Each structure stands twice: as structure tokens, then as C-alpha cells.
Amino acid sequence: MQPKFKIMSNRTFTMIKPDATTKGYTGAILDQIIKAGFKVKAMKWIQLSEEQAGLFYDVHRARPFFQELVDFMISGPIVAAILEKENAVADFRELIGATNPAQAAEGTIRKLYAASIGENAVHGSDSDENATIEGDFFFTKLERF
Ligand code: ATP
Ligand code: MG
Numbered sequence: 001m002q003p004k005f006k007i008m009s010n011r012t013f014t015m016i017k018p019d020a021t022t023k024g025y026t027g028a029i030l031d032q033i034i035k036a037g038f039k040v041k042a043m044k045w046i047q048l049s050e051e052q053a054g055l056f057y058d059v060h061r062a063r064p065f066f067q068e069l070v071d072f073m074i075s076g077p078i079v080a081a082i083l084e085k086e087n088a089v090a091d092f093r094e095l096i097g098a099t100n101p102a103q104a105a106e107g108t109i110r111k112l113y114a115a116s117i118g119e120n121a122v123h124g125s126d127s128d129e130n131a132t133i134e135g136d137f138f139f140t141k142l143e144r145f
Contacts, residue, residue, distance in 0.1 A: 009088065009089065009128035009131055009132070010084055010085060010086055010087070010088050011041065011082055011083065011084050011088050011131055011132075011135065012038075012082075012083050012085075012088040012089045012092045012124060012125045012131045013080070013081070013082055013083070013123075013124075013125045013130075013131050013134035013135045013138070014033070014080070014081050014083055014092065014096075014122060014123055014124055014125075015078045015079065015080050015081075015122065015123040016029050016030075016078060016079040016081075016121070016122055017072070017073065017078055017119070017120065017121055017122060017123060018072060018073065018074075018075045018076030018077065018078060019072070019076075019114070019115060019119040019120075019121060020113050020114075020121040020122065021045075021076055021077050021078060021079060022075075022076040022077075023113075025113045025121065026079055028113070029109055029113060029121070029122065030079075032095070032109060032112075033083065033092075033095070033109075036085075036091070036095050037085050037091075038083040038084065038085045038088070038091075038092065039083065039084045039085065040081055040082075040083060041081075041082040041083065041084050041144050041145060042080075042081060042082040042135070042138075042139045042143050042144035042145070043079065043080070043081040043082075044079070044080050044081075044138065044139070044143070045077055045078075045079050046077060046078060046080065047074065047076065047077045047078070048073055048074050048078060049074065050070060050074055053069075053070045053073040053074050054070050055137075056073075056134070056137060057069055057070065057073070065118065068118060069118065072118055072119060080138045080139075082135045082139060082144055088131070089124075089125055089126070089127060089128055089131055092124045092125075093124050093126070094108075095108060095109060095124075096108055096109045096110050096121075096122045096124045097109060097110040097111050098110065099117055099120060100116075100117040100120070101114035101115065101116065101117070101120055101121075102117075109121060109122050110122065
């Protein structure tokens with residue numbers, strides 16, 4: 001039997017990617033996220049290993065850009081965070097804009113800070129299920145509230 005209502009999670013997971021951290025955009029991006037109403041529930045500044053980046057993007061392993069994506073994601077530090085807001089996953093995808101910054105709406109984070117489809121400044125979970133999986137990938141229970 002189908003549930004009557006889809007239970008919406010109020011959390012999403014994000015990374016500020018190496019292009020944005022190395023260009024000095026971290027503060028401006030976090031400011032925009034917080035001003036949009038998201039509360040930070042966990043956060044860390046780390047550099048991923050090749051194995052960790054590959055595991056995180058495992059669903060893209062067969063895609064032609066997989067190695068390019070992994071090499072980029074380990075090229076500098078990232079900021080990983082769990083964010084809370086009503087309708088978090090969809091609202092955050094709207095805030096960051098389309099994967100390709102050339103197609104991202106005016107004022108979105110990718111429009112403002114991303115250089116290309118590969119180096120696109122931020123990650124945002126694409127579903128409630130993946131938000132939970134991705135948050136669990138980076139944070140223990142002790143590291144979130
Ligand atoms: P993310 O998962 O990082 O939030 P997304 O959900 O908008 O991005 P996906 O389709 O999940 O897009 O792709 C994951 C990431 O892989 C993209 O953010 C981008 O960095 C990279 N990527 C996607 N398509 C391409 C491509 N054609 N060429 C190079 N890199 C790509
Ligand atoms: Mg994605």
C-alpha cells in the first residue's frame with residue numbers, strides 16, 4: 001500500500017567544492033545559504049582522498065567524466081555540511097541552480113560562483129534518501145545536532 005503522504009525530510013547535505021574553496025568563495029557561499037534560511041547542523045573542512053571521492057560519487061562510476069570528477073574533488077579542500085530547513089532538498093537545489101552554470105538562473109550560487117559544468121562550486125543532495133546517505137558518509141552522530 002502507498003503511504004498517503006510523502007514524508008518530507010527537512011535536511012539536505014552540501015559540499016562547497018574545491019574550485020570555490022580555493023578561489024576564496026567559501027564565506028560568501030555560506031552567507032548566501034544561511035540568509036536563504038538554512039541552519040547548519042554539522043560542518044567540516046576537509047580534503048577528500050581519491051577513494052573517498054570515488055565512493056561518494058559511486059553512482060557516476062560508469063560515466064565518461066567520472067575520473068575528471070574525482071580528480072577535481074580531491075584537488076583542494078571542501079566544506080561538507082548538513083543543512084536544515086523546511087523542504088530542504090528541493091529548496092537547496094533551487095538556491096544552487098542548474099548543474100551547468102551557463103544554464104543556472106540569475107542569483108543562484110552556481111550562476112554567481114561556478115566556472116563550468118565540472119567545476120560547479122557546490123553539491124546539493126538530489127533526494128531525501130541521498131541526503132541521509134550523504135550526511136551519514138561524512139558525519140558521525142557526535143558531529144551533528
Ligand atoms: P551534484 O551532485 O554535485 O550536486 P548535480 O546533482 O547537479 O551535481 P550530477 O548529475 O549529480 O549533477 O553530477 C555530479 C557532478 O558531476 C556535477 O556536479 C559535476 O561536477 C559533474 N558532472 C556532471 N556532468 C558532467 C559533465 N558532463 N562533465 C563534467 N562533469 C560533470
Ligand atoms: Mg547529483
